[in-house]
Every structure is written in structure tokens, then in C-alpha cells.
Amino acid sequence: MSVVVTTKGKVTIPKPIRDLLGIVPGSRVDFRRAADGTIVLTRVDKRPDATRFARLRGHAGAGLTTDAIMALMRGATLS
Structure with missing residues (x-):
């Protein structure tokens, strides 16, 4: 899935990804660089x-x- 970056650097996380990670309005996410150079998005406030x-x-x-x-x-x- 690809998304477009706005002039302010914002992107919309596709719904299938939000659903998979349980991301809802107000969720906190983290971007990390993996050893292979890819960027990994994780939810940091994940509820049980x-x-x-x-x-x-x-x-x-x-x-x-x-x-x-x-x-x-x-x-x-x-x-």
C-alpha cells in the first residue's frame, strides 16, 4: 500500500493497517528504523x-x- 505525503509531512495510515494494529484516534505510534533500513510502525500505547x-x-x-x-x-x- 502506498500513500501520499502532504505538504506538512502528514500521511493517512491505510485502514487495513490501522485495523491490524488497533490504531484508533488518539493512539500513539512509533517509527523505528530496522537493521535492514526499513521503517517499522508500531503502536506504543497498545491496550491488552x-x-x-x-x-x-x-x-x-x-x-x-x-x-x-x-x-x-x-x-x-x-x-
């Missing part, structure tokens, strides 16, 4: 991963059965 219950809050997902929902709530993984 959501509990299995918090991940289900608001929706049960598309097409999940009651048994699948109960398995998720008990910590089982679906394959």
Missing part, C-alpha cells in the same frame, strides 16, 4: 488484547450456531 467476551460484544458473527457461540465463549477455537 480484548477478552474472549469483549470480542463477542455487539455481534455473534455471521452464521454462527448457538453451539459455536458457546464454544467461543468457553475459549475454544473454531477451525
